[in-house]
Amino acid sequence: MDGAPDFRDIYRALLARFGPQGWWPGETPLEVCLGAVLTQSTNWGNVERALAALRKATGLDFAKLRALSEGELARLVRPAGFFNQKARRVRLLLEWLYGRCSGDFTRFEAVPTETLRGELLALRGIGPETADSILLYALARPVFVVDAYTRRVAGRHGWADARSDYDELAALFTAGLPRDAAVYNEFHALFVRLGKEHCRRRDPRCHPCPLAGLVRGDPCAGTG
């Protein structure tokens, strides 16, 4: 695909426009893991309701969360939608965390990122975005997260084919950015902000587009 811009310029422009986003919106690595599953195809506001219910019931204590039955979990995460699926997925993730580190995330420090990614992807209900969100935002690994907003923004600006798969899109961005978890963290959060505010699904063009004019031939030029 033509016209891949200098993503370092994009990064600087978005940071100047929106400021640091302070992601992930969660206090602990465990809360990040829960949010990563609960936010699958779901508005973050609904995820917060589900997290609040989980917090009220367990204090987000690892052992207490693990002691919940699947039915109890489903009832608590109900506001996040797909609650039966998500209860199952959260349980699988908690069991993996228990077996892998007994809930102590510091024990992951010596484990290679690719090993962890493979194990997460092997869990039913954990796909590439959820796995990478956990790796980046809970474990601070330099892994680029591709989500619906990343895909939409890249497509609108002609940086990637609409049918590019997850790994192709991730490669596009990682090739253009320093391999740094802090940069990937902020970049992804800024893209979500950009997508929510300026790159909506219904409109074929972004407007006003904060990126217009940064790239020659950009279809959003003139909308910024």
Add this chain to the structure above:
DNA sequence: GACCAGGCACATC
């Protein structure tokens, strides 16, 4: 009431 939201698995062709 229609459309949408920070996916994923599975069936079918």
Add this chain to the structure above:
DNA sequence: GATGTGCATGGT
């Protein structure tokens, strides 16, 4: 390999 569908709540 590509495409379609189920999963479900709550906001706009």
